[in-house]
Amino acid sequence: xxxxxxxxxxxxxxxxxxxxxxxxxxxxxxxxxxxxxxxxxxxxxxxxxxxxxxxxxxxxxxxxxxxxxxxxxxxxxxxxxxxxxxxxxxxxxxxxxxxxxxxxxxxxxxxxxxxxxxxxxxxxxxxxxxxxxxxxxxxxxxxxxxxxxxxxxxxxxxxxxxxxxxxxxxxxxxxx
Amino acid sequence: xxxxxxxxxxxxxxxxxxxxxxxxxxxxxxxxxxxxxxxxxxxxxxxxxxxxxxxxxxxxxxxxxxxxxxxxxxxxxxxxxxxxxxxxxxxxxxxxxxxxxxxxxxxxxxxxxxxxxxxxxxxxxxxxxxxxxxxxxxxxxxxxxxxxxxxxxxxxxxxxxxxxxxxxxxxxxxxxxxxxxxxxxxxxxxxxxxxxxxxxxxxxxxxxxxxxxxxxxxxxxxxxxxxxxxxxxxxxxxxxxxxxxxxxxxxxxxxxxxxxxxxxxxxxxxxxxxxxxxxxxxxxxxxxxxxxxxxxxxxxxxxxxxxxxxxxxxxxxxxxxxxxxxxxxxxxxxxxxxxxxxxxxxxxxxxxxxxxxxxxxxxxxxxxxxxxxxxxxxxxxxxxxxxxxxxxxxxxxxxxxxxxxxxxxxxxxxxxxxxxxxxxxxxxxxxxxxxxxxxxxxxxxxxxxxxxxxxxxxxxxxxxxxxxxxxxxxxxxxxxxxxxxxxxxxxxxxxxxxxxxx
Amino acid sequence: xxxxxxxxxxxxxxxxxxxxxxxxxxxxxxxxxxxxxxxxxxxxxxxxxxxxxxxxxxxxxxxxxxxxxxxxxxxxxxxxxxxxxxxxxxxxxxxxxxxxxxxxxxxxxxx
Amino acid sequence: xxxxxxxxxxxxxxxxxxxxxxxxxxxxxxxxxxxxxxxxxxxxxxxxxxxxxxxxxxxxxxxxxxxxxxxxxxxxxxxxxxxxxxxxxxxxxxxxxxxxxxxxxxxxxxxxxxxxxxxxxxxxxxxxxxxxxxxxxxxxxxxx
Numbered sequence: 001x002x003x004x005x006x007x008x009x010x011x012x013x014x015x016x017x018x019x020x021x022x023x024x025x026x027x028x029x030x031x032x033x034x035x036x037x038x039x040x041x042x043x044x045x046x047x048x049x050x051x052x053x054x055x056x057x058x059x060x061x062x063x064x065x066x067x068x069x070x071x072x073x074x075x076x077x078x079x080x081x082x083x084x085x086x087x088x089x090x091x092x093x094x095x096x097x098x099x100x101x102x103x104x105x106x107x108x109x110x111x112x113x114x115x116x117x118x119x120x121x122x123x124x125x126x127x128x129x130x131x132x133x134x135x136x137x138x139x140x141x142x143x144x145x146x147x148x149x150x151x152x153x154x155x156x157x158x159x160x161x162x163x164x165x166x167x168x169x170x171x172x173x174x175x176x
Numbered sequence: 177x178x179x180x181x182x183x184x185x186x187x188x189x190x191x192x193x194x195x196x197x198x199x200x201x202x203x204x205x206x207x208x209x210x211x212x213x214x215x216x217x218x219x220x221x222x223x224x225x226x227x228x229x230x231x232x233x234x235x236x237x238x239x240x241x242x243x244x245x246x247x248x249x250x251x252x253x254x255x256x257x258x259x260x261x262x263x264x265x266x267x268x269x270x271x272x273x274x275x276x277x278x279x280x281x282x283x284x285x286x287x288x289x290x291x292x293x294x295x296x297x298x299x300x301x302x303x304x305x306x307x308x309x310x311x312x313x314x315x316x317x318x319x320x321x322x323x324x325x326x327x328x329x330x331x332x333x334x335x336x337x338x339x340x341x342x343x344x345x346x347x348x349x350x351x352x353x354x355x356x357x358x359x360x361x362x363x364x365x366x367x368x369x370x371x372x373x374x375x376x377x378x379x380x381x382x383x384x385x386x387x388x389x390x391x392x393x394x395x396x397x398x399x400x401x402x403x404x405x406x407x408x409x410x411x412x413x414x415x416x417x418x419x420x421x422x423x424x425x426x427x428x429x430x431x432x433x434x435x436x437x438x439x440x441x442x443x444x445x446x447x448x449x450x451x452x453x454x455x456x457x458x459x460x461x462x463x464x465x466x467x468x469x470x471x472x473x474x475x476x477x478x479x480x481x482x483x484x485x486x487x488x489x490x491x492x493x494x495x496x497x498x499x500x501x502x503x504x505x506x507x508x509x510x511x512x513x514x515x516x517x518x519x520x521x522x523x524x525x526x527x528x529x530x531x532x533x534x535x536x537x538x539x540x541x542x543x544x545x546x547x548x549x550x551x552x553x554x555x556x557x558x559x560x561x562x563x564x565x566x567x568x569x570x571x572x573x574x575x576x577x578x579x580x581x582x583x584x585x586x587x588x589x590x591x592x593x594x595x596x597x598x599x600x601x602x603x604x605x606x607x608x609x610x611x612x613x614x615x616x617x618x619x620x621x622x623x624x625x626x627x628x629x630x631x632x633x634x635x636x637x638x639x640x641x642x643x644x645x646x647x648x649x650x651x652x653x654x655x656x657x658x659x660x661x662x663x664x665x666x667x668x669x670x671x672x673x674x675x676x677x678x
Numbered sequence: 679x680x681x682x683x684x685x686x687x688x689x690x691x692x693x694x695x696x697x698x699x700x701x702x703x704x705x706x707x708x709x710x711x712x713x714x715x716x717x718x719x720x721x722x723x724x725x726x727x728x729x730x731x732x733x734x735x736x737x738x739x740x741x742x743x744x745x746x747x748x749x750x751x752x753x754x755x756x757x758x759x760x761x762x763x764x765x766x767x768x769x770x771x772x773x774x775x776x777x778x779x780x781x782x783x784x785x786x787x788x789x
Numbered sequence: 790x791x792x793x794x795x796x797x798x799x800x801x802x803x804x805x806x807x808x809x810x811x812x813x814x815x816x817x818x819x820x821x822x823x824x825x826x827x828x829x830x831x832x833x834x835x836x837x838x839x840x841x842x843x844x845x846x847x848x849x850x851x852x853x854x855x856x857x858x859x860x861x862x863x864x865x866x867x868x869x870x871x872x873x874x875x876x877x878x879x880x881x882x883x884x885x886x887x888x889x890x891x892x893x894x895x896x897x898x899x900x901x902x903x904x905x906x907x908x909x910x911x912x913x914x915x916x917x918x919x920x921x922x923x924x925x926x927x928x929x930x931x932x933x
Contacts, residue, residue: 046721054831057835145901161324370746
C-alpha cells in the first residue's frame with residue numbers, strides 16, 4: 001500500500017510539473033487532470049471513499065469549466081522572451097523554493113508519524129457518532145451535525161461564488 | 177436562566193441574519209427592485225442594534241448544535257465573543273450600516289443592485305463569522321466567505337482595470353488561504369483539535385517546537401497577505417480603488433482589519449502565544465508598512481489610490497501599537513483601529529461622492545469643489561485632519577497614545593518614525609485638499625451638484641464620529657468600549673480558561 | 679517522507695504562481711496547491727490498518743480512520759471549486775477585454 | 790454552438806437519466822453510504838451539463854433556464870438555512886438536530902442529516918449548472 005501511495009504521489013508531482021511547464025494550455029489542463037484523478041486514488045487508498053467520490057466529480061467539473069474557458073479563448077501560451085530579468089527572477093524563485101522545501105521538511109519531522117494520528121477531538125466522533133446522530137456515515141455525521149455550521153459556511157461559499165460569477169459576467173457593469 | 181445565558185442566544189443571529197437576508201434578496205428580487213434596498217438596510221440596522229445590546233456583557237460562549245464538551249474536550253464549534261470580538265463587531269456593523277446607506281443612491285449608477293446587496297450581506301456575514309468564531313477551521317471558512325464576496329465586489333463595475341485588480345487580489349488571496357490552511361493542518365496534526373481554546377491548552381509548553389514556529393510564519397504570511405502588511409501589500413492599491421466607493425470603504429475600513437489583523441492577533445496572542453522574536457519581526461513589518469505606505473502615497477495623483485496607500489501606512493500604526501505588547505501600546509493600537517475605520521471609510525465615501533459628482537478621481541482634473549459640494553468638502557476636511565493626527569480629532573489621540581507607548585518601552589526610533597509619518601500624512605492630505613476642494617473651480621466642473629441626501633447623511637454621520645470619538649478615552653466610555661478589548665489581549669492566555677470553563 | 683512528497687507538490691504549485699505569466703496557468707497552479715493540501719489533510723487523518731469511517735453494523739468493532747479531517751477536506755474541496763470557478767470567470771472576462779491571457783500585456787494598473 | 794450527432798444525442802439522453810437517478814441515490818443515502826449532498830449534487834448537475842453539451846446551445850432556452858436554476862439555487866440554500874435556524878426558533882441551539890434519530894442504518898434515521906443532504910444537493914446541483922451555463926453564454930471573441 002505504502003509503495004503504491006508513494007508511486008502515485010510521484011506521478012502526481014510529475015503531472016503537476018508538466019502541467020505548469022507545458023506550452024499548450026489544453027495539455028496543461030489535462031495534466032492537471034492527472035493530478036486530480038491521482039488524488040482520487042490516493043483518497044481511496046487512505047480509506048476515504050467520501051472524498052474519492054467528491055474529488056472525482058469535482059475534478060471532472062473543474063476540467064469541464066477550464067476546457068470550456070480555453071475553447072472560448074485561446075490554447076496557446078504566448079512566448080516568453082528570455083531576458084536577463086526573467087532568468088534571474090526564475091533562479092531567485094527556485095532558490096527560495098528549495099529553502100522552503102528544507103524548512104517544511106524539517107518542520108514535518110515534528111509531526112506525529114504517518115498512520116498514528118492524535119485523536120483528541122475525533123475519538124468521540126468515532127465512538128459515539130452513530131449513537132448520537134444516527135448517521136452511519138461518520139463523515140456525514142461530522143459535516144452535517146457536529147460541524148454543521150461549517151457546512152453552512154461551505155454552502156454559502158459556493159453561493160457567494162455563483163453570485164460573484166453572475167456579477168463578473170454581466171455585460172455592462174455601469175448604466176450609461 | 178440568568179441574563180448572560182439569554183444574551184448568548186443572540187450571538188448566532190449576527191451571522192444567521194445577514195445570510196438569511198442575502199438568500200431572501202435573491203429569492204424575492206423578481207417582485208420589486210425596492211425590496212432589496214429595504215431588506216438589506218433593515219437587516220443591518222437590526223445587526224447594529226444587536227451588537228450594541230450585547231455591549232457590556234461578559235465573555236459569551238455559544239456551542240453550536242448544543243454539543244457540550246466531553247471530558248473537558250470541546251467537540252462542537254464554539255462561538256465566542258469577548259472584548260476584542262466586541263470591538264470588531266462594533267466596527268464592522270456600524271461601518272456596514274453607513275456604507276449601505278451611502279449605497280442606496282450611489283449604486284443607482286450600476287446595474288443589478290440586488291446582486292450587490294446580496295454580496296454585501298454575505299461579506300458582512302463572513303466578517304461577523306470570522307470575528308466570533310472560536311474554532312480555527314470555522315474561522316477559515318468564514319474568512320473565505322468574506323474574501324470571495326470581496327473579490328467579486330471589487331470587480332462589480334466589470335471594467336477592464338477592475339477585473340484585472342480583482343484577479344490579482346484573488347490570486348494573492350487564494351494563495352494566502354492556502355498558507356493559512358497549511359498552518360491549520362499542521363496545528364490539527366500536532367494537537368488533534370480545532371477549538372482555539374483547546375489548541376491553546378495543548379500547546380501551552382510547545383511554543384518553541386519546529387512545527388509551531390512554522391505555523392506562526394505561515395499564519396503571518398497568510399494573514400499578512402489578507403491584511404496587506406508591507407511585503408505582501410501588492411494587491412491593495414489596485415483592489416481598493418477599483419471597487420465601488422462604499423465597498424472601498426468597507427474593504428479599507430473593515431475587511432483588512434477583520435480578516436487580517438484580528439485573525440492574526442487572536443491566534444498569536446490568545447492561542448499560540450507570542451515569542452519575542454515574533455513580536456520584534458512584527459514591529460519591523462509595521463514600521464516598514466508605515467513608512468513605505470506613506471512614501472508611495474506621496475507620488476499618487478489618483479484620489480482613491482492615494483487613500484489606499486495611506487491605508488497600508490495607517491495599518492502600520494495599528495500593528496505598531498499592538499505588537500509593542502504593553503498596555504498603553506495595545507490601547508493605542510486598538511483605538512487607532514477604531515478611529516481608522518471611521519476616518520478612512522469617510523475618506524473613501526468622500527472620494528465616491530467626488531466621483532459621483534464629477535466623474536473623475538484624478539487630482540489634477542479636480543479643483544475648487546468646496547463651492548459646489550460643501551458637505552463633501554467639509555466632511556473630507558475633517559477626515560483629512562483626523563487621519564493626519566491634528567487635534568482635536570480622533571486620529572490625534574490614538575497616535576499620541578501609540579507614540580507615548582513607543583517612548584515608554586524605549587523604542588525611540590519607532591516613536592520618531594511615527595511622528596515623521598504623521599507629518600508626511602498631513603502634507604499628503606494637504607495636497608488632496610488643495611487640489612480637490614480648494615483653489616479655483618475648473619471650467620469643466622461648472623455644473624457639478626452636491627450629492628443626494630442619503631450620501632450626505634452618511635458622510636455627516638461619520639464626520640460627527642470623527643470629531644467626537646476622542647471622548648471614548650474618557651472614563652466611563654473607556655471601560656465600556658476599549659478596555660475589555662485591551663484586557664483580552666493583555667491577559668492572552670486567560671482566554672483559554674474563560675472559554676473552556678463556560 | 680510521505681509528508682515531504684506532499685509538500686513538494688505544494689511547492690510545485692507555488693512555483694507556478696510565482697513564475698508563470700499566463701492567467702490559466704496561474705489558476706492551474708493554485709488548484710494544484712490546493713490539491714496538495716487536501717492530500718496532506720487526508721494523510722494526517724490516516725490510521726494504520728483502520729477502516730473507512732462508515733459503520734456497517736451496530737456491533738462492529740470500532741477501528742476507523744479519523745473522520746474529522748475528511749470532513750474538513752470535503753469543505754475545503756468545495757471552497758477550492760468555488761474559487762477556481764470564480765477565477766476562471768474573471769480570466770474569461772479579462773481575455774474578452776484585452777485579447778490575451780498574458781499578464782505582461784495586461785498591465786493597465788501600475789505601481 | 791451546434792449539437793453533436795444523432796447517436797450522441799440519443800445515448801446522452803439515456804445516460805443523463807441514469808446519471809440523474811444515481812445522483813439522487815447518492816443524495817438520499819448520504820448518511821448511510823459514502824457520498825452525500827455535495828457529491829450527489831455535483832453528479833446531478835453533471836447530467837444536465839451532459840445534456841447541454843450534447844444537444845447544443847439554444848441561447849434563448851438556456852438563458853431562461855439560467856433564471857430558473859438561479860431561483861432553485863437560492864431556494865436550496867434557503868432551505869438549509871431554515872433547517873439550521875429551526876433550533877434557534879424553538880429557543881434551543883442553532884443547528885440543533887431536532888428530529889428523532891430513528892433506527893440506525895435505516896434510511897429514515899439521523900434526524901436532520903438527510904434533510905440537510907437534500908437541501909445541499911439542490912443548492913449544489915443548481916449552483917454548478919448556473920456556473921457552467923453562465924460561462925457558456927459568454928460570447929466568443931467579443932473584444933472591446
